[in-house]
Amino acid sequence: MLTLGIESSCDDTSVALVESSDRGHVVISEKTASQIDIHKKYGGVVPEIAGRMHAEKIVPLVEEVLNSPSPLESPLGQGGKNRPDVIAVTAGPGLITGLVVGVEAARTLSYAWNIPLVAVNHIEGHVHSVEITNSKFQISNNPQNSNHQKYPTSNIQYPALALIVSGGHTELIYIKKQGSYKVIGKTKDDAAGECFDKVAKLLDLPYPGGPQISQLALKGNPQAINFPRPMINEKIDFSSENEPAFGWSFSGLKTSALYWLRDHKLAAMHLNHIRLPAGFFAQMPEPPTLEDFCASFEQAIIDVLVAKTLKAAEEYKPKTVILGGGVSANVKLRSTLETALNANLKISNFLFPMNTYCMDNAAMIATAGYYKAVKKEFADWRTIKADPNWEIE
Ligand code: KG4
Ligand code: ZN
Numbered sequence: 001m002l003t004l005g006i007e008s009s010c011d012d013t014s015v016a017l018v019e020s021s022d023r024g025h026v027v028i029s030e031k032t033a034s035q036i037d038i039h040k041k042y043g044g045v046v047p048e049i050a051g052r053m054h055a056e057k058i059v060p061l062v063e064e065v066l067n068s069p070s071p072l073e074s075p076l077g078q079g080g081k082n083r084p085d086v087i088a089v090t091a092g093p094g095l096i097t098g099l100v101v102g103v104e105a106a107r108t109l110s111y112a113w114n115i116p117l118v119a120v121n122h123i124e125g126h127v128h129s130v131e132i133t134n135s136k137f138q139i140s141n142n143p144q145n146s147n148h149q150k151y152p153t154s155n156i157q158y159p160a161l162a163l164i165v166s167g168g169h170t171e172l173i174y175i176k177k178q179g180s181y182k183v184i185g186k187t188k189d190d191a192a193g194e195c196f197d198k199v200a201k202l203l204d205l206p207y208p209g210g211p212q213i214s215q216l217a218l219k220g221n222p223q224a225i226n227f228p229r230p231m232i233n234e235k236i237d238f239s240s241e242n243e244p245a246f247g248w249s250f251s252g253l254k255t256s257a258l259y260w261l262r263d264h265k266l267a268a269m270h271l272n273h274i275r276l277p278a279g280f281f282a283q284m285p286e287p288p289t290l291e292d293f294c295a296s297f298e299q300a301i302i303d304v305l306v307a308k309t310l311k312a313a314e315e316y317k318p319k320t321v322i323l324g325g326g327v328s329a330n331v332k333l334r335s336t337l338e339t340a341l342n343a344n345l346k347i348s349n350f351l352f353p354m355n356t357y358c359m360d361n362a363a364m365i366a367t368a369g370y371y372k373a374v375k376k377e378f379a380d381w382r383t384i385k386a387d388p389n390w391e392i393e
Helices: 036-040 047-066 096-113 122-131 192-202 209-217 251-263 265-271 290-316 331-345 362-374
Strands: 002-007 012-021 024-034 086-092 117-121 160-165 170-177 180-187 246-248 320-324
Touching (some): 002 047, 002 096, 002 362, 012 047, 012 096, 012 362, 024 047, 024 122, 024 362, 047 096, 086 096, 086 362, 096 117, 117 122, 117 362, 122 170, 122 320, 160 290, 170 290, 192 209, 192 251, 192 290, 209 290, 209 331, 246 290, 251 290, 290 331, 320 331
Parallel strands (some): 002 086, 086 117, 160 320, 180 246
Antiparallel strands (some): 012 024, 160 170, 170 180
16 A cells, blocks of 8 residues: 655654555655754744745645655565555644644645545654664565664564653553554653753753754763652552553753753853863862763653653553654663663563654654554545644544
8 A cells, every 4th residue: 555644743844655565664755844944043843934834845745755756666566656545644743833734735635636534643653653664675574684673564563562752742652452542651741852952952052952962972971960860759550540650750850950050050161161271170070071961861861761661561561662753763762771671571572763763754654544544544634634632542
């Protein structure tokens, strides 16, 4: 099945053509227009500007994707056929100014081309992002392929547990079977990626801050500053049907980073590479560097994410653990979670997306949309609506 995916829920306009079968999902063509350079000036996404940029880009991107001159020869056998069988669009959650652009484009195409339409939840897209491949080599099930273990296709075994961490979301989701979701953990305030971005701003690092902090953290000491681990020992209440049992709070961590910089003015100058007189620290211990600050802060976030995921895995006993969303690009988070699951619970089926599919992208929307199309869960172009607060269920 060929699915045309459309994603415009935040600051990326993305369109992709994905070929799917029960053997896997191959990206035939994908084009993304990132708005990061525009929003950078404001230190975050400006909804009004985002909406206008999506509207400008979406139709040219659809045209480019469908007319891409030589679609990758697909191992699934249908490559080269450019008329999609179904259109999948992100209908929520996200910024309403962006969502409406994608939904309006998708329903217009569905009507004009007489192609069925599916509405995809953005978070469900991140869940299925771990199944995407863009190379026929990876789908060939060749056990000699060293990437095969890391980027398996169609290898989600249910029940599964997904930790989706991005700029807008931090959620733990129990997936009993494909398409059946229960949110069992949520952040009470900022999302993990948002916390990375806000602390990066305090350090005058450019937006988005997550990749900047994680890059600097590689050379720092994660024990240099003892940042708090909010709610790490929270008592888990499984009795409530309505409230997610697992919680995070990242705004306190952001505030403690702010207070640390305020209370350690000299250290903060040092950390920002402001040159202090030679021998300045001769009479006192050398303060942490910018790299140490980043490593310590990153470690605090990783510790709380991993602790809660482990507790949830212990309780729900999933066959697969999925890590998705923009923050899943964080190499240390991946390796810490992988090791912890293996060492504590002997869970070895741990999946995360190829780097290109960590951030928002239309290929993951097409992939999630395929499963809906197979089950004939179509949306009507006359009534489909963008829902900025759509809860996955
Ligand atoms: O999924 P995504 O592209 O958009 C949302 O749905 O929010 O995620 C973007 C977020 C940003 O907050 C960015 O700082 C964060 O993912 N991010 C990272 C890394 N790469 C991206 N955070 C930590 N470490 C990284 N390597
Ligand atoms: Zn996202």
